[in-house]
Amino acid sequence: MPDLFAQISPAWALFLSGLICAVVPVHTVRKLVMVLAPLAAFLLFLAPSTLGVAGGVTQIAGMDISTYRLDRLSYPFGLVFILAAFLTAIFAWHNKDRVQDVASQFYAGSALGAVFAGDFLTLFVFWEITAIASVFLIFRRGTTASRNAGMRYLVIQVLSGVLLLAGAVMLWAQTGSLAFDEVGLDAGLAGWLVFLAFGIKCAFPFLHNWLQDAYPQSTVTGGVILSAFTTKMAVYALARGFAGEEILIWIGAIMTLFPIFFAVIEDDLRRVLSYSINNQVGFMVVGVGVGTSLALNGAVAHAFADVIFKALLFMSIGAVLMRTGTARVSQLGGLFKSMPLSAFFCIIGAASISALPLLSAFVTKSMILAAVAEEGHWVIWLILIFASAGVLEHAGIKIPYSAFFGHDSGRRPAEAPFNMLLAMGLAAALCIALAFPWGGYQWLYAILPYNTAYNPYTWDHVLTQYQLLFGATAAFVILRLVNLAPHEKLSTILDFDWVYRKLGYGAGVWIGDMAGRLMAHLGGVARGAQARWGRTLGEVFTPGGAVARALPSGTMSIWTAILLGVALVIAYVAA
Amino acid sequence: MTDKTPRPAPENGIHPLARPFLWLDKSFARDVISLCIVLIAMILLAVDFFVHRHGETAIAERPGFFAIFGFISFAFAVLMGWPLRALLMRGPDYYGESEDSDA
Structure with a gap:
């Protein structure tokens, strides 16, 4: 019996929970199922006694399909996704929207399924379910902006799946195998198509706008759930298929850089957090690009830590949004007076993402930096150090400071409900536990893809990290003091999506308009021609027309004679 | 959809757990904290000139690199x-999509 359980992907536990939520109208029962489902998934996850499992193996039309591959790369991603599903279920306990309950279970389940997929067909199916299930977490906000952003999100996400399928089919034609292993860009067009598919969900530069567009428009609980899965699932896929591709080093470095500048001036804190996802995923992409065992360990460890501290930050800002109705910097401030626990947990999340020693990113991001330096990419290393200071600006300081401290907005909303605080508290505890010097980070390192002897707590590393963080915070203090920091305003900040939301939309409207006029003109021309032909035909064939006109029989006999004459000449010539 | 109702906090809105920290809002306290941060940054910078530490790259071994680079960055x-604000900032209704709930 345990052998049977060892073959079942934990994803099915969440899918089953989604199905139960779809039919159960009682709120409490649904919530209980949502909290228990990740626990069931965890038990299934523990069932295999060794790694290297290939479960759910079947053959479809001669193709080998495997829905459950548990190895050293999928293990940490699977574990953190189960953890994220558990935390988000607690966070969403108060939410009585059945549609969101179902969507979140299918979304988490499909992300888990994608991580455990052993072949491209399984990956494609789960890849698309993540898109379709998650969009309801955006739609259910119920605003015009969320509906439109959701549609844009869906189109881009489904496109990613279509590219993945096209690339997978081409790979199958080339190799005769659908196995999801290393792909590489040497595979030609097929490799590039899969790379692009992963790149969209990973939010590569210029493919990133779906993230900043859709996540801030999601529901309060939806934002937390969205932040955990899609991008990290894509990081896993990149690590599986494209580890060591040099182009990823530069793509990742750019991803760490550009969001910093947008996040500085952005007014919506959930959009700031969305840029922050870009930035943190950039670090992981660099790690995957470097491709050494230390770099890949760093990328995976950072993804693990990021799922938790990013969810924590989204939770605290979600609590603010729920209680005040806004997540805008320009309308917030001073909330620690009435929401001190949310403020405290937010600070833990902010310090974790900033890689403060004793908190999670400190023990994960540093592996990527060390690997980059080890391989001699010193320009990239400098970019990543700059980006680390930038993270402190927008995620480390701006988010907690502008929401909970800063200028007092006079708002005194109630503290977040108990379930939200519990989820935040658990996430904050994990941020501390993962970096704990005596057994904490060692546990995390032990579940990474490669064995490592890396030690983040050398005194040089701790000292330099404090120097970087305090140097940067001193800049914050001084710039505020001399009033040189730009204040956020209620506004829209343009990004690359302007190209399709304004320019493309405008071009579309213009083309539509012009096409309408052209059609109107062509219609006029066609109507005129039709009328003329109609008249002519009418003149010929109607009862009063030319054909029907009575003609003298003499004319007929003359024409008969002429025709017979012509036939005679032709027959003579032909003979 | 049920998670949008703003609710007022009890009493005058101050949470009991926040009461011991209300001094954080005073401008004097803020000045002291700011000063402490700048002082700590300067001490950490100074430490670098007295200890020898290993760096991952050549530039990282220069005294004061991290503190100064962090500040400048x-x-x-x-x-x-x-x-960027001058270049990219537009009105909140630029795209004409309402963020108010129409449910």
Whole structure:
């Protein structure tokens, strides 16, 4: 019996929970199922006694399909996704929207399924379910902006799946195998198509706008759930298929850089957090690009830590949004007076993402930096150090400071409900536990893809990290003091999506308009021609027309004679 | 959809757990904290000139690199906000999509 359980992907536990939520109208029962489902998934996850499992193996039309591959790369991603599903279920306990309950279970389940997929067909199916299930977490906000952003999100996400399928089919034609292993860009067009598919969900530069567009428009609980899965699932896929591709080093470095500048001036804190996802995923992409065992360990460890501290930050800002109705910097401030626990947990999340020693990113991001330096990419290393200071600006300081401290907005909303605080508290505890010097980070390192002897707590590393963080915070203090920091305003900040939301939309409207006029003109021309032909035909064939006109029989006999004459000449010539 | 109702906090809105920290809002306290941060940054910078530490790259071994680079990076990112704001900031209704619930 345990052998049977060892073959079942934990994803099915969440899918089953989604199905139960779809039919159960009682709120409490649904919530209980949502909290228990990740626990069931965890038990299934523990069932295999060794790694290297290939479960759910079947053959479809001669193709080998495997829905459950548990190895050293999928293990940490699977574990953190189960953890994220558990935390988000607690966070969403108060939410009585059945549609969101179902969507979140299918979304988490499909992300888990994608991580455990052993072949491209399984990956494609789960890849698309993540898109379709998650969009309801955006739609259910119920605003015009969320509906439109959701549609844009869906189109881009489904496109990613279509590219993945096209690339997978081409790979199958080339190799005769659908196995999801290393792909590489040497595979030609097929490799590039899969790379692009992963790149969209990973939010590569210029493919990133779906993230900043859709996540801030999601529901309060939806934002937390969205932040955990899609991008990290894509990081896993990149690590599986494209580890060591040099182009990823530069793509990742750019991803760490550009969001910093947008996040500085952005007014919506959930959009700031969305840029922050870009930035943190950039670090992981660099790690995957470097491709050494230390770099890949760093990328995976950072993804693990990021799922938790990013969810924590989204939770605290979600609590603010729920209680005040806004997540805008320009309308917030001073909330620690009435929401001190949310403020405290937010600070833990902010310090974790900033890689403060004793908190999670400190023990994960540093592996990527060390690997980059080890391989001699010193320009990239400098970019990543700059980006680390930038993270402190927008995620480390701006988010907690502008929401909970800063200028007092006079708002005194109630503290977040108990379930939200519990989820935040658990996430904050994990941020501390993962970096704990005596057994904490060692546990995390032990579940990474490669064995490592890396030690983040050398005194040089701790000292330099404090120097970087305090140097940067001193800049914050001084710039505020001399009033040189730009204040956020209620506004829209343009990004690359302007190209399709304004320019493309405008071009579309213009083309539509012009096409309408052209059609109107062509219609006029066609109507005129039709009328003329109609008249002519009418003149010929109607009862009063030319054909029907009575003609003298003499004319007929003359024409008969002429025709017979012509036939005679032709027959003579032909003979 | 049920998670949008703003609710007022009890009493005058101050949470009992926040009461011991209300001094954080006083401008004097803020000045002291600011000063402490700058002082700690300067001490950490000074330490670098008295100890020998190993760095991952050649530039990282230069005394004061991390503190100075952190300061400059942060200041650069924030100050770039001015030209970017002029270039990229538009009105809140720029795309004409309402963020108010119409449910």
